[in-house]
Amino acid sequence: MKRDEELVLMKGAHVLGEAAIRAGCRYYFGYPITPQNEVPEYMSQRLPEVGGTFLQSESELAAINMVIGASMAGGRVMTSSSSPGISLMQEGLSYIAGQELSVVVSDMIRGGPGLGNVAPSQSDYFQATRGGGHGDYRQIVLAPASIQELADLTYEAFDLADRYRMAVMILGDGMVSQMMEPVRLPVMRDLNDLPKKDWILDGAEGRPSRIVRSLYLDLGVLEEHNWKLVRKYEIVEREEVRYEHFMTDDANMLVVAFGTAARIAKGAVKRARREGLNVGLFRPITLWPFPKDELRELSRRIHNILVFEFNAGQMAEDVQAAVCDQAEVISYARPGGTVPTAQEVARVIAGQYYQREIQ
Amino acid sequence: MKKVFTKTPVLKPVPFHYCPGCGHSIAHRLVAEVIDEMGMRGKAIGIPPAGCAVLAYNYFDIDMGEAPHGRGTAVATGIKRVLPDRLVFSYQGDGDVAAIGTAETFHSANRGECITCIFINNGVYGMTGGQMAPTTMVGQPTTTSPGGRDPKFHGHTLKFTEILAQLPGTAYAVRTAVHKPAAIRKAKAAIRKAFEVQMAGLGFSVVEILSPCPTNWKMTPVQAIKWIDKQVTKEFPIGVFKDLSAEKSHAD
Structure with a gap:
């Protein structure tokens, strides 16, 4: 990973947004929630500067479904939230797993259950690592412990999401989101270098039409789909463990x-x-x-x-x-x-x- | 011999699984014919619903992506924001649009997303076996309102297209039906208008289609068509509730 020479002092939430943009993320859909409101705020200002799209949705439920659409259309896309908002996104995360979409989600955990508080917490470890939505599925969960690592992991998350066609979650807390630290940001990716995708929905001009779905009604077909996902997860378990x-x-x-x-x-x-x-x-x-x-x-x-x-x-x-x-x-x-x-x-x-x- | 009718190439050569007398087959054909006639087969992206038409992607020969129940216009929003020059539409039922997906539909319209919502209104939840929908009429029996819908108990019949028409982001809002040939022709013209409004960037468009569900209405196909003609169109008047393209052409 190439980084800037310059060391800058930045807040975690801003670093998350900037590293995502430098990784080629051009679409952000989200809904404000403490302690990570600076992520949508940053994206609302920064994305238009690089020709990207920021949209404040009516709910986290809508946000994750917009993310689904943007991923289907081939965009590098993310959303960010905190615990109660992530709970609302579980429906979409289950579909993302079944439909094998490339998506990055950040979760700055706050104290729970329920409204809880807004202090740093890790109480959504189970939700993140087990999958809070329905069905047999996994998502890659990255847990940065510094702002530099937040920048690096966010940057990498988009490549992981593309490589494995699954959700990658950046799991932090209010401390990661609110803390300022010196950071060397990864360099801006050339969008032309991003991997080409042969599964996206961009109109069937000159090719057979495509379907993105998670529904497999026929007996045995869904089981085979699940085993295919399991084999993919086994590759992730072999290749991507970090400590x-x-x-x-x-x-x-x-x-x-x-x-x-x-x-x-x-x-x-x-x-x-x-x-x-x-x-x-x-x-x-x-x-x-x-x-x-x-x-x-x-x-x-x-x-x-x-x-x-x-x-x-x-x-x-x-x-x-x-x-x-x-x-x-x-x-x-x-x-x-x-x-x-x-x-x-x-x-x-x-x-x-x-x-x-x-x- | 002159060929006067042929199946549109935007539908795959696959027989529909729909019940006899169901309106989905007609609505599918109309949408597909309009896409073909506009030359948009290579640029169209559809979002099928949860419910009976969940398998719409088996019939339409265009790119299609599944949405969770109710989220069709949110998924369509995501697609359109990435690919603004494509024709993006959701195809949803009444429970999808106006119960579980009320917020997503409402806010997509209010944002003026340049997408089209094809809104099939048959007054019941079809796939799950005929339960009460937001559009179920007063007095109409369903499997979850067996004594007939009582507004005091079950709430009122929701006319969602009229509500969407009031939003500044909505450019075109219309109610049509597919119970007789004249209505079907008007429905097709409305779908075309909605797609044109979308591609002109005028805003959100919704085409509500009153559609028979003989199976869950416990009627024959002929009785269902008569029911739409005599009862449903009284409660849900057919017509254009908003058309910004018309206002625009008057202003021009």
């Missing part, structure tokens, strides 16, 4: 965290190291596909794993499933839009470390 190790080489205890929680956990791990505790951090960057093989490998030698997340312990279930009984999985879960400090997390790490008499 970060931080001081795991000599660690006797492992902290697993993603996104903003991982950033705080990194601070906590550094504190613990200063106290002489051999602690490392493992950070899944793709939440689906989940880096389960790498975690299983780690658990062969690290038998105490603390999962820290801003929810009631959702990713902990995936960690447990990955390591089986090779390690003890301890959940340090903080739901309701609570963001503990690195000091607090370091205290929990130390407490567990001494309690378990880890050497």
Whole structure:
């Protein structure tokens, strides 16, 4: 990925929009919701400058369906929202999976359930990684932990969506969306270099007509369609797993965290190291596909794993499933839009470390 | 010998699955004939509905993309915004347009999206077995209003095309029917007008088509046609509610 030489100070929501545009996104449909209103605001100003289209829809339900239409027509398209709005989009996300459309969605999670609050949260981990809509399907979920990573992952998300013809979700929170950090933005893509698509609906001039659908009424045909999707998902699981190790080489205890929680956990791990505790951090960057093989490998030698997340312990279930009984999985879960400090997390790490008499 | 009638090439050589006496077959043919006559086969993109016409893409020989129930005009909006020079239309039933998709239809019209909504009104949910629709008439029995629609209990019959006509973004709003040859000819002219209004960039167009559903009305095809003639057209008057192209030509 080529980036600008220049380092600029930008807010996460603006970086999300700018990185999308630089990736070739020219269509945005969305509805305002806190804590990511700066995304539609930025797109409304910036997209017309590059010949793109911004449309504020009447609801998130309409937005995701406009995204469906734009993707059918071959556009690089995205929408952005936060938890309650993403709930409304689940209908469309299910259709996108069935119709195999290329779509990018960002979800800046806020505290839930219901109206909840607008504080940083990770309580929609299940919704994002399991698929909140109906049917057997998956979506790629990318969890940036810094503004630079937000820029890079957003840029890449569009290529992933095109390559696999599926929804790619950027999963962050109010911290990622509102925080300002220095960033080197990826360079503007030449739209002529974008992959050509042989499945889009652009009028059947000089070729047989095409159909984009998810309906397969005949017995057995839908099953075959599902198995085709599964085979595609297996390729994604093999090719696209991403994660970060931080001081795991000599660690006797492992902290697993993603996104903003991982950033705080990194601070906590550094504190613990200063106290002489051999602690490392493992950070899944793709939440689906989940880096389960790498975690299983780690658990062969690290038998105490603390999962820290801003929810009631959702990713902990995936960690447990990955390591089986090779390690003890301890959940340090903080739901309701609570963001503990690195000091607090370091205290929990130390407490567990001494309690378990880890050497 | 002079050929006076032939099947339009915009329909695939596939028999319709619709019930005897159903209006969908006629409406499909009219839309397809207009696309052909306008020379738009290579530029047309259609959005079939949920419901009996969900398989419309098996019949139309043009690009077609499925929309979730009610979201036809939102999906059409997305397509048209990417490809503004294409002919983009949704084909939807009364429950699709005026119940589950009320917001999407209303706001697409209000934005003045240059798309066309072909709105089939048969007063019931056909595919699911004849339940009450927003357009079910007062007193009309359905499987979910077995004693007949009672406005005090079930709410009122919704005349959505009249409402859409009031929106500044709507350029053309018309109600037609396919219960007799003269009406069918007018319906075809209305579809053509709607497509022309769209391609002229004047705004949203809606063509409501009163359409028989003998199966769910529990009538013979002939009784269903008479029912439209005697009852349905009284409640849902046929006519043009708005035509900005006419106003424009007067101004010219």
